[in-house]
Amino acid sequence: MTVSTGQQQGQSSGKRVPTIYDVARQAGVSHQTVSRLLKGGSGIRPENRERIERVLKELDYRPNLAARSLATNRSRRIGAMAYEMLEIGPSKIIQGASNAAREAGYLLDVVSLDPRSRNDIEVAVSLLAQQDLAGILAFAPTDHLVEVVGDSRFSVPVYVETESDDSVPGHPASPNSDGVRQLVDHLFQLGHRRFFHISGPPAWLSARNRSVAYESALADRGLASLGTLAGDWSAASGYDGAMRMPGELGVTAIVAANDQMALGVLRALAEQGRAVPDEMSVVGMDDLPEARFYSPPLTTVQLDFENEGRLAVKRLLGLIGDEDALVTPVPAPPRLVARLSSGPVAAG
Amino acid sequence: MTVSTGQQQGQSSGKRVPTIYDVARQAGVSHQTVSRLLKGGSGIRPENRERIERVLKELDYRPNLAARSLATNRSRRIGAMAYEMLEIGPSKIIQGASNAAREAGYLLDVVSLDPRSRNDIEVAVSLLAQQDLAGILAFAPTDHLVEVVGDSRFSVPVYVETESDDSVPGHPASPNSDGVRQLVDHLFQLGHRRFFHISGPPAWLSARNRSVAYESALADRGLASLGTLAGDWSAASGYDGAMRMPGELGVTAIVAANDQMALGVLRALAEQGRAVPDEMSVVGMDDLPEARFYSPPLTTVQLDFENEGRLAVKRLLGLIGDEDALVTPVPAPPRLVARLSSGPVAAG
DNA sequence: GTCGACACCGTCACCGTTCACCTCTTCACG
DNA sequence: CGTGAAGAGGTGAACGGTGACGGTGTCGAC
Numbered sequence: 001m002t003v004s005t006g007q008q009q010g011q012s013s014g015k016r017v018p019t020i021y022d023v024a025r026q027a028g029v030s031h032q033t034v035s036r037l038l039k040g041g042s043g044i045r046p047e048n049r050e051r052i053e054r055v056l057k058e059l060d061y062r063p064n065l066a067a068r069s070l071a072t073n074r075s076r077r078i079g080a081m082a083y084e085m086l087e088i089g090p091s092k093i094i095q096g097a098s099n100a101a102r103e104a105g106y107l108l109d110v111v112s113l114d115p116r117s118r119n120d121i122e123v124a125v126s127l128l129a130q131q132d133l134a135g136i137l138a139f140a141p142t143d144h145l146v147e148v149v150g151d152s153r154f155s156v157p158v159y160v161e162t163e164s165d166d167s168v169p170g171h172p173a174s175p176n177s178d179g180v181r182q183l184v185d186h187l188f189q190l191g192h193r194r195f196f197h198i199s200g201p202p203a204w205l206s207a208r209n210r211s212v213a214y215e216s217a218l219a220d221r222g223l224a225s226l227g228t229l230a231g232d233w234s235a236a237s238g239y240d241g242a243m244r245m246p247g248e249l250g251v252t253a254i255v256a257a258n259d260q261m262a263l264g265v266l267r268a269l270a271e272q273g274r275a276v277p278d279e280m281s282v283v284g285m286d287d288l289p290e291a292r293f294y295s296p297p298l299t300t301v302q303l304d305f306e307n308e309g310r311l312a313v314k315r316l317l318g319l320i321g322d323e324d325a326l327v328t329p330v331p332a333p334p335r336l337v338a339r340l341s342s343g344p345v346a347a348g
Numbered sequence: 349m350t351v352s353t354g355q356q357q358g359q360s361s362g363k364r365v366p367t368i369y370d371v372a373r374q375a376g377v378s379h380q381t382v383s384r385l386l387k388g389g390s391g392i393r394p395e396n397r398e399r400i401e402r403v404l405k406e407l408d409y410r411p412n413l414a415a416r417s418l419a420t421n422r423s424r425r426i427g428a429m430a431y432e433m434l435e436i437g438p439s440k441i442i443q444g445a446s447n448a449a450r451e452a453g454y455l456l457d458v459v460s461l462d463p464r465s466r467n468d469i470e471v472a473v474s475l476l477a478q479q480d481l482a483g484i485l486a487f488a489p490t491d492h493l494v495e496v497v498g499d500s501r502f503s504v505p506v507y508v509e510t511e512s513d514d515s516v517p518g519h520p521a522s523p524n525s526d527g528v529r530q531l532v533d534h535l536f537q538l539g540h541r542r543f544f545h546i547s548g549p550p551a552w553l554s555a556r557n558r559s560v561a562y563e564s565a566l567a568d569r570g571l572a573s574l575g576t577l578a579g580d581w582s583a584a585s586g587y588d589g590a591m592r593m594p595g596e597l598g599v600t601a602i603v604a605a606n607d608q609m610a611l612g613v614l615r616a617l618a619e620q621g622r623a624v625p626d627e628m629s630v631v632g633m634d635d636l637p638e639a640r641f642y643s644p645p646l647t648t649v650q651l652d653f654e655n656e657g658r659l660a661v662k663r664l665l666g667l668i669g670d671e672d673a674l675v676t677p678v679p680a681p682p683r684l685v686a687r688l689s690s691g692p693v694a695a696g
Numbered sequence: 697g698t699c700g701a702c703a704c705c706g707t708c709a710c711c712g713t714t715c716a717c718c719t720c721t722t723c724a725c726g
Numbered sequence: 727c728g729t730g731a732a733g734a735g736g737t738g739a740a741c742g743g744t745g746a747c748g749g750t751g752t753c754g755a756c
Binding site for chain 1: 365410412413414415417418423425439443446447450455456457458459460471475477479480582583584586587608611612614615618637638640641642643645
């Protein structure tokens with residue numbers, strides 16, 4: 001996983017890389033015929049087609065994308081703005097997007113940035129504006145980013161992955177809010193009535209959405225949250241949150257907005273000598289692969305990040321007009337994963 | 349963090365994007381003069397320079413990179429093959445690389461792949477071969493990958509991030525092996541003599557290096573490992589490994605090749621009712637931000653992934669011949685982080 | 697036998713840069 | 727006052743594709 005020595009692969013054998021002209025010459029046709037074959041392929045005499053294809057293989061011809069995009073004024077590259085690639089959610093989303101892009105014949109250029117830093121955002125935007133891209137994907141739901149991206153006039157379609165704003169009533173639940181609701185319901189059924197929330201940073205749209213969903217799920221049960229502390233998605237912030245949570249509230253269940261913060265909460269409770277789940281239930285969100293191995297194993301909710309990334313690419317391709325819209329991936333609905341960190345509320 | 353609505357930014361105001369010809373005409377010079385200014389900028393009369401620069405700004409000129417790279421046969425893009433982006437190590441390396449690339453004016457195209465799958469690798473290679481890239485970075489130290497990349501004749505420099513092969517004596521320690529050695533020494537000083545190893549998958553160079561370093565660190569102390577089980581970097585595999593470890597060996601310290609596997613080990617021991625560190629010490633590697641919140645907090649070793657990624661980019665730029673080699677980042681040496689999962693060996 | 701339709705394929709111009717080369721000034725110097 | 731070198735900037739041709747258009751050859755219908 002780390003560096004040490006490198007090795008260079010040769011600057012190639014010195015031979016120029018073949019162009020359609022080379023192919024055409026060797027196949028005894030015009031370059032245009034080669035181009036045609038490369039394009040759609042119809043309207044070419046079988047014998048010619050075969051000959052060209054042979055030469056193509058022989059020379060190991062690779063189209064020069066720069067030339068192509070110069071001529072067509074289109075490219076097969078998608079820019080993506082991402083943030084916090086170290087978190088499981090974002091990085092899985094990017095991975096899904098990258099795969100979907102690859103399958104559609106595109107390459108994803110990922111620019112990572114800190115979406116709280118206006119400067120970072122502007123650097124990223126100008127970097128992306130320079131490259132010739134078919135479109136731009138912005139996964140980075142902070143208010144800042146939405147604003148800057150909205151301002152800057154890209155010459156290509158931009159798809160901003162805003163989450164549905166759950167504060168607007170009467171519109172389809174996002175996977176986020178659906179997941180939160182499942183967690184709350186689960187705890188409710190276990191008898192919990194006194195909830196506390198460790199949220200993500202309020203500048204993040206997804207954090208706000210999760211919080212709103214949490215409040216409204218409680219409200220639907222006729223309950224109100226006993227309080228919320230904002231973390232920053234990290235385990236450390238979860239730890240701090242749990243430590244700062246007023247003891248006199250009599251909380252019996254803590255809902256953390258992601259698994260890392262839940263881990264921090266678990267640790268804080270362990271240090272305070274409070275048993276989980278006997279004295280306190282803790283739930284997270286995301287279902288990290290590790291969540292199952294926490295102490296105790298964490299109840300959480302599984303989200304389909306991969307397909308959310310794919311979906312975003314498909315949507316962008318739709319905007320671009322690339323009718324490759326074959327199958328639109330539907331993210332799997334969130335799935336509650338009940339483990340040992342949640343249990344019935346203590347008697348009495 | 350999830351999708352819901354998207355929003356499109358306009359296909360721009362319909363006006364053609366300005367070229368150097370447009371700029372030249374408006375500034376009353378030839379296109380070549382504009383090009384010269386854009387290039388280095390020397391040898392232009394101040395008055396002309398000023399005029400051109402004004403027009404440049406006015407029209408918001410952006411060079412067409414496709415045209416440029418067609419003409420120069422060079423591009424400002426670096427391809428990177430990465431694997432397991434979900435692991436902290438790889439993703440931090442990529443992030444470091446991406447930042448370093450950006451600072452040097454390059455963009456990093458990341459293609460993620462499963463380096464165990466020959467097919468994946470070939471797809472990635474051909475994808476990268478198509479794009480016009482200034483160079484290619486291969487972070488993905490499996491034998492497979494090294495082999496395939498070695499075979500395929502890219503027309504651009506390729507920097508393969510092989511680790512130093514620690515089985516070759518007399519050559520500088522890689523951060524990996526240095527880190528492992530620190531862990532072993534730490535345990536040794538705590539009185540441990542009976543070690544067991546949960547390694548990464550042997551196809552990974554870094555896993556092999558860590559294993560070799562482990563064995564040789566023990567050998568230097570006149571000890572031998574009581575055994576090794578190979579995991580796959582996941583917490584689940586660490587759990588399995590600990591469960592399958594023969595009890596009769598009398599092991600007192602388990603060295604896992606990364607933090608996730610160590611987490612799995614901790615969980616397995618907890619389920620077996622074996623106290624950590626009283627009955628068994630456990631150490632990991634990588635120092636994930638979460639490691640500090642495991643139960644008990646994990647002793648591990650901190651690696652400077654970010655700078656390893658940067659370093660790789662610098663090296664590649666060196667191969668490319670881009671003399672931007674300003675400061676060469678030196679990855680910080682690995683640092684032992686002792687926490688509660690390791691302790692003195694039990695008396696008797 | 698002529699004509700039109702159609703399939704196939706070649707020619708030419710163009711995409712926006714850079715590069716090689718040439719021309720025109722300007723100025724110093726003998 | 728002629729000469730040459732240096733400085734500034736213009737001209738035309740690549741780069742490797744694609745698109746528009748037009749020219750063949752073949753075949754069936756009249």
